[in-house]
Amino acid sequence: MAIPDLTPHPVAAKYAVLVDVGYLYAAAGEVLLGAKERKEYRVAADELIQALKKHAMERIPGELLRVYWYDAARDRVPTVDQRVIAQLPWVKVRLGNLNARGQQKGVDAQIRSDLEALARHHAVSDTVLIAGDEDMVPAVEAAQTFGVRIHLWGVEPPYGTNQAERLVWESDTVEELGADFLRPYFSRATQVVPAAPPSPPSPAQVFAGRTPISPKAPVKQPGQVTKLGPSRPRVEEVGEHVAQKWILTRGRDNIRDLLPGPLLPTVIDTELLIEAEKELGHSLRPYPEARVWLRDGFWARVYREFDLGVGISTK
Incomplete structure (x- = not known):
């Protein structure tokens, strides 16, 4: 035993x-x-x-x-x-x-x-x-x-x-x-020094040297269904609206933690996408370029809030 x-x-x-x-x-x-x-x-x-x-x-x-x-x-x-x-x-x-x-x-x-x-x-x-x-x-x-x-x-x-x-x-x-x-x-902490906003160009400077270009219609293949995505102005507008809402609810001190940008922590970037999709009423996941426009609008509003003369991307 x-x-x-x-x-x-x-x-x-x-x-x-x-x-x-x-x-x-x-x-x-x-x-x-x-x-x-x-x-x-x-x-x-x-x-x-x-x-x-x-x-x-x-x-x-x-x-x-x-x-x-x-x-x-x-x-x-x-x-x-x-x-x-x-x-x-x-x-x-x-x-x-x-x-x-x-x-x-x-x-x-x-x-x-x-x-x-x-x-x-x-x-x-x-x-x-x-x-x-x-x-x-x-x-x-x-x-x-x-x-x-x-x-x-x-x-x-x-x-x-x-x-x-x-x-x-x-x-x-x-x-x-x-x-x-x-x-x-x-x-x-590094102090963010506001840059002087650039002087707006005159109409002559904007259009100097440009020649009119006729818009080309997209070539549609037989049987192809054109998938229309959201417009850039609308997506940027939503990005600015989300930024403004965050500034009001979370406060300037918290939003300042995101500066100087333009990269967002993954968690915050995902939250921005979710908030924007709620505003738009449909998904932005199939449109990678729309994600870029969304961030452009977000940062444009944040930079204005803090008087930073930083341009947004043009991708």
């Missing part, structure tokens, strides 16, 4: 990474660039998230549940960067509100709620918490009563400390993310 193996086997950990983006960005911007406001720098957030995931994997044996990315947006309407981040695998974007004075509201409450819920339902055995506010302490203590280990990560401060002392005390382990670790993902 075989004797059962009663030797206890180690249970692999399952962990989550909870990131207070306001703390992470502000602390890193200060130590790396001496910046006081987020608009002073740009962050390669997708690469930063991958680096944080790898860093956690090297320190906590087990399986990553997901990364929780806590940020804020005006009226909780996500920015361009936040929309891109939300598409990343194993990443959950949580948004609080950003008021008129640039203050985050509701972010800490979301972190506390998720931390306690993950612990109460035994969804994780360990949690990496990147935060600095003392308001996190009750949630840390609650999670620990359910057996969850809290690994507090902070950003190297230029001097003193940028995390609440009691939060450091209550955490199970504490680690500092150094400037060298964060530097590859932060860069100073």
